[in-house]
Amino acid sequence: MGLTAIDLGLRGATSGVFLLIILVALLRRATGQHALLGMAMSAGGVFYAVATAPFFPKSSWWWVLPILSAQPAVFWLWARAAFDDDFVLKRWHGALWLSIVAYGFAITLGWSQWPALAGAGGRVLALATLVLALAAAVQTVKTWGADLVARRRRLRLAMLAINVVLIAAVAVAGFAAIPVAVPGAPGSLPTAFGLFVVAMLAGLGLFSEPAVAVDDATAAIASDDTRKQARIADRAAAGRVAIDPILLRRLDHLMTVDRTYRQEGLAIGALAARLDVPEHRLRQAINEGLGYRNFNAFLNRYRIEDAKLALSDATQREVPVLTIAMDAGFQSIGPFNRAFKAETGVTPTEFRREALTPPETDCDPGISQPRREIG
Incomplete structure (x- = not known):
């Protein structure tokens, strides 16, 4: 009993x-x-x-x-x-x-x-x-x-x-x-x-108390906006988040300048090794400093922006979408299509067609054409 x-x-x-x-x-x-x-x-x-x-x-x-x-x-x-x-x-x-x-x-x-x-x-x-x-x-x-x-x-x-x-x-x-x-x-x-x-x-x-996500940190670092960085620092301090701003700046340099996101099969451990920091510190920086919950979502932000630039480039009109996806760091077309549509609301093919279609201009002959004098 x-x-x-x-x-x-x-x-x-x-x-x-x-x-x-x-x-x-x-x-x-x-x-x-x-x-x-x-x-x-x-x-x-x-x-x-x-x-x-x-x-x-x-x-x-x-x-x-x-x-x-x-x-x-x-x-x-x-x-x-x-x-x-x-x-x-x-x-x-x-x-x-x-x-x-x-x-x-x-x-x-x-x-x-x-x-x-x-x-x-x-x-x-x-x-x-x-x-x-x-x-x-x-x-x-x-x-x-x-x-x-x-x-x-x-x-x-x-x-x-x-x-x-x-x-x-x-x-x-x-x-x-x-x-x-x-x-x-x-x-x-x-x-x-x-x-x-x-x-x-x-x-x-x-x-348990959830971690505080800091918004717009990447944009602040990339633009060197000191006021925005100050707001981010204040919000991080209020949420007891201790994120090294130098680490965030180095991470942004790797992504925007070196384009490390293009590396095939890039894992967070390899990225931490390139930054020479412990993996748990990099996880905390991306999660609590930049607001991402998933490493793949963090990489896809840069990869999709890269793909959007290529799809909008008229000189790459004939380049297959798969090639653009692979160049951006995606390993296959399926994940690329899903991530791209989730981010933009359209497929890569639709985005390219809209980006490369010249805008139509309405022309009224009675107004825009000059009058011809007779005689």
Whole structure:
């Protein structure tokens, strides 16, 4: 009974933290997809903590298990939104979640009549859980190097690792028929502790003081506008941001004069080596000094400006768009087209056509043409 009491206490604390996160998000009127998915994750955490607790009524399993089985899909979408700043929710994402829920209901409702078929369906569902957990882990590894937000790199990586372990444990239990996280099963204290750690990390990530982003720093450095630099310094001091202005000036020189962004496969580690500074200092300078959350977005700012100049040049009218993209530093045409349209609102081909089309001039013959005298 002592372990059961600890188990229930951890689950109660977990539910309280998750509910507080949802309340704060609602009070802040957060409507972004990351915030909405975070609230969905928190609501799922409350539901999971309650539904997998000891003494949970077995009569509710038939509707609880399908909803729990769809939580990995919500977690995967949350990981996409958290680690990919360019991620956009699509309708098929919601259709995927509904499909998993419907499939879970089909398994639970058919368990009494076709146990063998339902067991096979449960293993398929466990496989889907593993695939979604693996996809979330791949998303973390894929974007971790380019992430410039130190707080997000630390807290979300730890929370993601714990979430993946929990989801994998549930999936393995489904394969091996081990009641690790089955609602009401004994021995669920490790699950309760893991949920509590996840809730605390989520709360710490939400309630810790965010870093202050300094706007227009690049423009101030490039133009040597001392007044703008002074305003940036004052805002940085107010936000307790200690960014070396000399480092920002050297970085801007590398980008605007040396055009280092054209280097193929340029990583932040290589750029830090060229500047002879620790990588974490360069990350902080780009994030807190220039306001960028992602290293690729920082590079793309210069690359797209380079491409716009080339596309607007009449002497390069016959140069293929792919060549211009490669010269600017992009490695393929797909990322270039997406980044260019996100920045300008048009495709590179449309931008070139508009830039190289001469403006039309209205000519009124009655006004502009000189009168001819007869005689």
